[in-house]
Amino acid sequence: MEEVKVGVFLSDCGGQIAKILDFEALTNFVKTVPGVTLVARGSEFWRGQGLQTIVDAVKTKKINRVVVAEAVPKISEVAVAKAVEAAGLNPHLVEVLDLKDHCAWPHRDTPKEATEKAKAMLLAAIEKAKLLEPIEKAEFPAVKSVLVIGGGIAGMQAAEDLADMGFQVYLVEKEPFLGGLAAKAVRFFPTDDCAICIQSPKDLAAVTQTSRKCVYRSGFSEIPNLNILTNAKIVKVEGSPGNFRVTVERKPRYVDEKKCVACDLCTIVCPVEVLDEYNAKLSKRKAIYINKPLVYPPAYVIDAKACKFHECAKCVEVCPTKAINLDQKTEQVTLNVGSIIVATGFREYDPSVIKEYHYGEYSDVVTHLELARMLDAFGPTGGVPIKPSDGQPAKRIVFVQCVGSRDRRWNPYCSSICCMISLKHATMIKEAFPDADVTICYIDIRTTGREHEYYYERARDMGVKFVKGRPSEIVHDPATNTLIVEVEDELLRRLLELEADLVVLATAMVPSEDAKELAQMLGIELDQDGFFKEYNAKLRPTETKRRGIFICGGAVFPKDAPTTSLHAHSAAVKAAKFLMNGKIVKDLKVAVVNQDYCGNCQFCPVTCPYGAITLEPKGDGHFAAKVSEILCEGCGVCVGTCPVGAIELRHLKPSQISAQIKALLSINGTSKPLVLAFSCSECGHAAVDSSGMAMMNYPANVRVLRVPCTGVIQVQHILEAFRAGAQGVMVVGCKPDGCHYEVGSQKAKQKVEMAKRLLQAYGIEPERLEMFNLVFIEGDKFAEAAKTMTEKVEKLGPLQLA
Amino acid sequence: MRGPQKLKFAFYWAASCGGCEIAVLDINEKILDVVQVADIVFWPVAIDIKYKDVEATPDKSIDVCFFNGAIRNSEQEYMARLLRQKSKVLVAFGSCACDGSVVGLGNLWNREKIFERAYFETPSTRNPERTTPQTSLKVPQGELELPEFYDTVKTLAQTVDVDYFISGCPPPVPRIIEALDVILSGRLPPKGSSFLLNKSVCDECPREKKDRKITQVKRIYEIDDDFKTCFLEQGVICMGPATRGGCSAQCLKANIPCTGCGGPAPRVEDQGAAMISAFASITADPKVIEQVVDPIGTFYKYSLANSILRRRVMR
Numbered sequence A: 001m002e003e004v005k006v007g008v009f010l011s012d013c014g015g016q017i018a019k020i021l022d023f024e025a026l027t028n029f030v031k032t033v034p035g036v037t038l039v040a041r042g043s044e045f046w047r048g049q050g051l052q053t054i055v056d057a058v059k060t061k062k063i064n065r066v067v068v069a070e071a072v073p074k075i076s077e078v079a080v081a082k083a084v085e086a087a088g089l090n091p092h093l094v095e096v097l098d099l100k101d102h103c104a105w106p107h108r109d110t111p112k113e114a115t116e117k118a119k120a121m122l123l124a125a126i127e128k129a130k131l132l133e134p135i136e137k138a139e140f141p142a143v144k145s146v147l148v149i150g151g152g153i154a155g156m157q158a159a160e161d162l163a164d165m166g167f168q169v170y171l172v173e174k175e176p177f178l179g180g181l182a183a184k185a186v187r188f189f190p191t192d193d194c195a196i197c198i199q200s201p202k203d204l205a206a207v208t209q210t211s212r213k214c215v216y217r218s219g220f221s222e223i224p225n226l227n228i229l230t231n232a233k234i235v236k237v238e239g240s241p242g243n244f245r246v247t248v249e250r251k252p253r254y255v256d257e258k259k260c261v262a263c264d265l266c267t268i269v270c271p272v273e274v275l276d277e278y279n280a281k282l283s284k285r286k287a288i289y290i291n292k293p294l295v296y297p298p299a300y301v302i303d304a305k306a307c308k309f310h311e312c313a314k315c316v317e318v319c320p321t322k323a324i325n326l327d328q329k330t331e332q333v334t335l336n337v338g339s340i341i342v343a344t345g346f347r348e349y350d351p352s353v354i355k356e357y358h359y360g361e362y363s364d365v366v367t368h369l370e371l372a373r374m375l376d377a378f379g380p381t382g383g384v385p386i387k388p389s390d391g392q393p394a395k396r397i398v399f400v401q402c403v404g405s406r407d408r409r410w411n412p413y414c415s416s417i418c419c420m421i422s423l424k425h426a427t428m429i430k431e432a433f434p435d436a437d438v439t440i441c442y443i444d445i446r447t448t449g450r451e452h453e454y455y456y457e458r459a460r461d462m463g464v465k466f467v468k469g470r471p472s473e474i475v476h477d478p479a480t481n482t483l484i485v486e487v488e489d490e491l492l493r494r495l496l497e498l499e500a501d502l503v504v505l506a507t508a509m510v511p512s513e514d515a516k517e518l519a520q521m522l523g524i525e526l527d528q529d530g531f532f533k534e535y536n537a538k539l540r541p542t543e544t545k546r547r548g549i550f551i552c553g554g555a556v557f558p559k560d561a562p563t564t565s566l567h568a569h570s571a572a573v574k575a576a577k578f579l580m581n582g583k584i585v586k587d588l589k590v591a592v593v594n595q596d597y598c599g600n601c602q603f604c605p606v607t608c609p610y611g612a613i614t615l616e617p618k619g620d621g622h623f624a625a626k627v628s629e630i631l632c633e634g635c636g637v638c639v640g641t642c643p644v645g646a647i648e649l650r651h652l653k654p655s656q657i658s659a660q661i662k663a664l665l666s667i668n669g670t671s672k673p674l675v676l677a678f679s680c681s682e683c684g685h686a687a688v689d690s691s692g693m694a695m696m697n698y699p700a701n702v703r704v705l706r707v708p709c710t711g712v713i714q715v716q717h718i719l720e721a722f723r724a725g726a727q728g729v730m731v732v733g734c735k736p737d738g739c740h741y742e743v744g745s746q747k748a749k750q751k752v753e754m755a756k757r758l759l760q761a762y763g764i765e766p767e768r769l770e771m772f773n774l775v776f777i778e779g780d781k782f783a784e785a786a787k788t789m790t791e792k793v794e795k796l797g798p799l800q801l802a
Numbered sequence B: 001m002r003g004p005q006k007l008k009f010a011f012y013w014a015a016s017c018g019g020c021e022i023a024v025l026d027i028n029e030k031i032l033d034v035v036q037v038a039d040i041v042f043w044p045v046a047i048d049i050k051y052k053d054v055e056a057t058p059d060k061s062i063d064v065c066f067f068n069g070a071i072r073n074s075e076q077e078y079m080a081r082l083l084r085q086k087s088k089v090l091v092a093f094g095s096c097a098c099d100g101s102v103v104g105l106g107n108l109w110n111r112e113k114i115f116e117r118a119y120f121e122t123p124s125t126r127n128p129e130r131t132t133p134q135t136s137l138k139v140p141q142g143e144l145e146l147p148e149f150y151d152t153v154k155t156l157a158q159t160v161d162v163d164y165f166i167s168g169c170p171p172p173v174p175r176i177i178e179a180l181d182v183i184l185s186g187r188l189p190p191k192g193s194s195f196l197l198n199k200s201v202c203d204e205c206p207r208e209k210k211d212r213k214i215t216q217v218k219r220i221y222e223i224d225d226d227f228k229t230c231f232l233e234q235g236v237i238c239m240g241p242a243t244r245g246g247c248s249a250q251c252l253k254a255n256i257p258c259t260g261c262g263g264p265a266p267r268v269e270d271q272g273a274a275m276i277s278a279f280a281s282i283t284a285d286p287k288v289i290e291q292v293v294d295p296i297g298t299f300y301k302y303s304l305a306n307s308i309l310r311r312r313v314m315r
Ligand code: SF4
Pocket: A590, A591, A607, A608, A609, A610, A611, A612, A613, A627, A631, A632, A633, A634, A635, A636, A637, A638, A639
């Protein structure tokens, strides 16, 4: 290996921090450190002349490890790395530390102590730098094609976007027709336009300006690059981001989509009649059918559960294009895609579990989706709300809100769109039948979107009645075939018994049935309510923790149509961004397993938050762990788990952690006991930064050692710190549920708890070790914690290890 | 190394239980190969040779010394230094010499506490004069000396420079035979090597690994062992994942969890801390952590003296 030559560049931030830190002393100190061959001082090193100095040192002085003490380390790091790379040095041979916010500012009242701490910080950075090794970039080929799962609004929208951008798109829908839940919803609030609206591609010449908003007439299926697979579901997902192999199982349609001309001759001859589920079982359809008025694909389908097949085969005879094949089998297709978008939507909660509402028992108690079918002019009742029990028109209609929502017995959350759906249906009824008696029983009417409140006001103006209260029971009077809704009007404080012909339950919206299975197949998470969980609600709302897999629409949480559209566009952009270069380029800041030492304990595959570790068979029933370079995010949770030290992070080796522990604690220079704070590079370090930026004071005996994620920390490191002279140890990480690496902070917490028990057994006060979960804006809390920790260990007295 | 002259071997026992001596005998007929090419010049358990005889031999005249036992008192320390001086190759033999082992658990107390327990408190002791071992005693015939009992147990390598290690309580016989073969062949591995394996016990264990979740901590008698599933998954803490292998997982094969006598894995400094990190990382429920009652007894049974903190802080 070539000789290590460290160049140290000390920025005094335009002389500003030289008023606190003794730069001459620092320069002299650094010169004495073995391995350092160059020390330069300047006012800034991350740009301009300063940066040029670094570049020259690399080029002419053969400096091969660069240590830069500079403010704004996050930006400096990038700038310096780029510059040295251009000068021919691997960009990962750079170590940047922040003497301003981590030393000078917070310790400005004790300049001498600050200078001593700065020496320790510089020494730690140099020792770490000496052990730095080059890290290469890797390129992984990415197929420019996307699988979109779910053919509702979200899926169609995302598929259209991506196909327009030139990606091969596979849109997979489990039902025989596209449209999803929205297709059954008749109209959308608050615009009252018809439900299946989706922006169609601008460049489709066949589509006129007026039809651009209508899915029925948009020519959706004709979009180039868009492949629609209905009646299909995902059964297996293999491969890795950029290169997934997805097995799709297609149920037989028995009708060739390409040949069917939708002439309807087959339904005329079909002798089998069944209740039509699409129309809430309020009407019948044949065993061969199509949803009305028009859907994609415009081809009939045979209901395999109802059809008599070769016993009958009448449809086959009449079909003019010979489109029907009764022997069609389930087939499997394998798709090679670079990225996957989950748009599987949500569904209505089955309210029959709520005994007091007697859904399923009293046929005049229906859900919104069932009512929607009645209100559809093409629907089973031609747009008239009826009593399913006797088919008579319903004149008195009561809506019950929050059925199965906001109720700890069923689903604690608010499904967010049911209030608006009730308002929509109530006004639709009032509009068509002004005499109808319509009441909505609600807990709160939630109208938070644009124009939503006006929608509510319009309903009031039209005579829709509102009762604040959650009905306690729905009773059926058999004599009159009338329903009685018992509800306490909370505003008027009286019990009401509302007579109704039809009761409509505004049920909760819950995750689609296959969400769990799909999440498992894709290796992504669901939230506590079973919806697909985003990587970060604020910044990465349609990404998941697995690269290349995105989520959107109601699959993430119940949404109205406009929000669903927006969400779908976001997912499409993210997928496009991910694949647009046809390759994924990545610095290999990943974990590597030394398989000679891996003892096959099989722990790390379980703790890795990204499913990046698999077990490679080694014969004779033995396995060894292997990290996928593309999936690994470099957190080090596996390193913090491995009981034999077989895994290392390329960007932070155990030797580098140990070297820094020793260096940071080798110089005290204060009268206080040394405290070492391990901090993660994310929220933890951000909190340390912000305490300095805001010039909050904390004592200089507190030293910070940065790791990628607190999950990498092993109990061994904590013990090493005590051995090296720390009197107290802090672990500063993200909030447990805000951890940038999902589980790291929580694992660290568990290790800290365990280590505290161990310390106790060692006769060491467990209070000498503490975990803190902070975010950027909690710099004050970091300063406070540093002070409290110092005071605490001062009180405990010196720790004397044998 | 093997010339016309026979090799000279020495065996010594310091603070140990004697099990390692038995392990040497357990190599059975292999001993015949050994004595053909080597003379045993010192072996207190079997041959009557005095310390002064050893003192009289020239430095580095012993080819290989197998040293078992930890360093608990001044006599053991003296012998460790002496044998180091007289031997070309010094092998730390067994868990006590390598990591302190059960003897090293004495580091949870100090001399005072141990004497108090051993000489006053134990129910079978009657000691009204409160006599404890003294390092010297004047009697009419002169002054008697006893070795000094130390506060802290040390490993062999913490006392003198050690060339090779073979841990185990006692070391597994097949590994002892391999070590002897290697030594007799003269193809010595790099200094500091262990004659055990690089992989952990877990790699040799026949038990099935399933979801790798720890949901509770139990004693072995509290579970209804299915004789198949990994102990950890049944709630019993097993040190196999953090322990250097080479024993063929013999305890596991006898349906007993590994307690860790193989010592830390090659790339690990602190066996207990390594297992604790793994244990805490895979535990899904933080409550499980509270169920660990004796962290040192559980995770450091054989390695306390060789751990980073080495001993309990006494007040
Ligand atoms: S570093 Fe993190 S992401 Fe990479 S393999 Fe380890 S645990 Fe998984």
